[in-house]
Amino acid sequence: MPVYLDHAATTPLRQEAAEAWLSAASVGANASSIHGGGQAARRVLEEARERLAAVLGCEAVEVVFTSGGTESINTAVKGLWWARGDRPGAVALPDGEHHATTDTVAWLVEREGAALRRVPLDGVGRIDPGLFEEAAAESALATALVANNEVGTVQDAAALAAASARAGAPLHLDAVSALGHVPVDFAAWRGEAQAGAGLVAMSLSAHKVGGPVGVGALVVARSARLGALVHGGGQQRGLRAGTQDVAGAAAFAVAAELAEAEREGEAARLSQLRDTLVRGIRAFVPGAELLGDPQERLPGNVHVLFPDAAGETLLFLLDQAGIAVSTGSACQAGVAEPSHVVLALGRSEREARSVLRLTLGRTSTEADVSAFLAALPDAYARAASAAARARR
Numbered sequence: 001m002p003v004y005l006d007h008a009a010t011t012p013l014r015q016e017a018a019e020a021w022l023s024a025a026s027v028g029a030n031a032s033s034i035h036g037g038g039q040a041a042r043r044v045l046e047e048a049r050e051r052l053a054a055v056l057g058c059e060a061v062e063v064v065f066t067s068g069g070t071e072s073i074n075t076a077v078k079g080l081w082w083a084r085g086d087r088p089g090a091v092a093l094p095d096g097e098h099h100a101t102t103d104t105v106a107w108l109v110e111r112e113g114a115a116l117r118r119v120p121l122d123g124v125g126r127i128d129p130g131l132f133e134e135a136a137a138e139s140a141l142a143t144a145l146v147a148n149n150e151v152g153t154v155q156d157a158a159a160l161a162a163a164s165a166r167a168g169a170p171l172h173l174d175a176v177s178a179l180g181h182v183p184v185d186f187a188a189w190r191g192e193a194q195a196g197a198g199l200v201a202m203s204l205s206a207h208k209v210g211g212p213v214g215v216g217a218l219v220v221a222r223s224a225r226l227g228a229l230v231h232g233g234g235q236q237r238g239l240r241a242g243t244q245d246v247a248g249a250a251a252f253a254v255a256a257e258l259a260e261a262e263r264e265g266e267a268a269r270l271s272q273l274r275d276t277l278v279r280g281i282r283a284f285v286p287g288a289e290l291l292g293d294p295q296e297r298l299p300g301n302v303h304v305l306f307p308d309a310a311g312e313t314l315l316f317l318l319d320q321a322g323i324a325v326s327t328g329s330a331c332q333a334g335v336a337e338p339s340h341v342v343l344a345l346g347r348s349e350r351e352a353r354s355v356l357r358l359t360l361g362r363t364s365t366e367a368d369v370s371a372f373l374a375a376l377p378d379a380y381a382r383a384a385s386a387a388a389r390a391r392r
Helices: 015-025 034-054 069-082 099-112 131-138 156-166 186-190 246-284 311-320 340-344 366-391
Strands: 063-066 091-094 114-119 141-145 170-172 198-205 216-220 301-305 355-357
Touching: 015 246, 034 063, 034 216, 034 246, 063 069, 063 246, 069 099, 069 141, 069 170, 069 198, 069 216, 091 099, 091 131, 099 114, 099 141, 114 131, 131 141, 131 156, 141 156, 156 170, 156 186, 156 198, 186 198, 246 301, 246 366, 311 355, 311 366
Parallel strands: 091 114, 091 141, 141 170, 170 198
Antiparallel strands: 063 216, 198 216, 301 355
């Protein structure tokens, strides 16, 4: 079996989630139908909504099921833009966000005439709430990652929410990478948010916590003004029309509950494995550098800059050795370009091409870490040699 160190891209489906999917799928009716079968499906769907809401710290009515994190982000960002009223025609966007967000904002800039209010990251990927507030005050909406999907830095979500509330701007938080790894609490983060300002939307995805691919959720506050991305049927408060995926919702709820129940224990276990991995890498490559916040980071994230070696070359050599890793977001897989997140940390293009992202999850073991460290010396020597030849 290959050693899998790419849990940030997707994590294996939980058996309990698969069983929940099969059980819910056996109901076999449309949850919008009024006959007995339809109402049975509706009960399964609404139970899943309530269970997921309990994990997320929100009301059940605020949970809108989607096809995944990307759709949730598009719905939130575009929907807030379309409902902006007389707010300034700009979007407050930190550097280094996930491409689902940056590409959505780029679409608004190109197609809708939006302006961009950039918020810089510091050298370890943190967002300054003061700078965030300044940008939000001049924008129709603000958006930010709770935890960076590449370098693993975890933001102070409550501080960002408070900053956007003071600025009078609605905020969307991308919690896709955070769920199951750090506490996620929509109501607590909202704090004393006023209607239409502060945290009003939060995106999530099932397959990051052991649920099925193709299922996600968008938490939308009752007070939020949000234009719909998908029309037809009026389901889910009119925010996401269409026949609802009952089985997917049930599986997501089970996976999220299990991830939350395990979270503290897994965070401690994965942090230990992560630290062992970092020490082992530094022992062989003294110049290797852990990127991202050294303390406030996802427990299973190891994002390393390898001097004098191309990350893409390392990835392929490790893959040949049976080790699955990545150079960054899987959404950019196959695209040979420097990491925009590493560039946002103030690093050079060469450095941004010399990184690997190793991410641990619930199936990760000490044996996986040992296997990677055993394969690294040969892979790094060959990658460094190839880089040296390319520079001649």
